[in-house]
Amino acid sequence: MTPDFEAQLRAVSLRVTRPRLAVLGALRDHPHIDTDTVIELVRADLPTVSHQAVYDVLRALTDAGLIRRIQPAGATARYESRVDDNHHHVVCRSCGAIADVECAVGHAPCLTASNDHGFVVDEAEVVYWGFCPDCATSTKPTETASSEGNR
Ligand SMILES: [Zn+2]
Numbered sequence: 001m002t003p004d005f006e007a008q009l010r011a012v013s014l015r016v017t018r019p020r021l022a023v024l025g026a027l028r029d030h031p032h033i034d035t036d037t038v039i040e041l042v043r044a045d046l047p048t049v050s051h052q053a054v055y056d057v058l059r060a061l062t063d064a065g066l067i068r069r070i071q072p073a074g075a076t077a078r079y080e081s082r083v084d085d086n087h088h089h090v091v092c093r094s095c096g097a098i099a100d101v102e103c104a105v106g107h108a109p110c111l112t113a114s115n116d117h118g119f120v121v122d123e124a125e126v127v128y129w130g131f132c133p134d135c136a137t138s139t140k141p142t143e144t145a146s147s148e149g150n151r
């Protein structure tokens, strides 16, 4: 049913197991989810899988480069299975929603450091912070200027 995932696992010398296939499937359908959501989705398929087993799978798949761990400052770690490019993320300050932002030039590193300090740079990771459309429209403009400013 999931021959792609099996091939992916074999390509990095990982044994094909049902929890690993379930995690890859969950991340394909739901990019940028946190560990708790991964566990929830995996358990929908495999009710007996333990939390620890899912943690172990996430670590093994991350180490093998099949999934990518994203950890915006102050937010819980998220995972995604889109690893074959150098895309960036935009994060909502209010609800934590994450969306992909395409790389400016399509391959790593897509940005040229103004000063690379002699390092050989092979990747650039940018996090754009702001408010998602839902949060932007539900946030009323604050009235902080009422007691000062132009009054
Ligand atoms: Zn939001």
Ligand SMILES: [Zn+2]
Residues within 6 Å of the ligand: 031, 032, 080, 082, 087, 088, 089, 099, 100
């Ligand atoms: Zn992404």
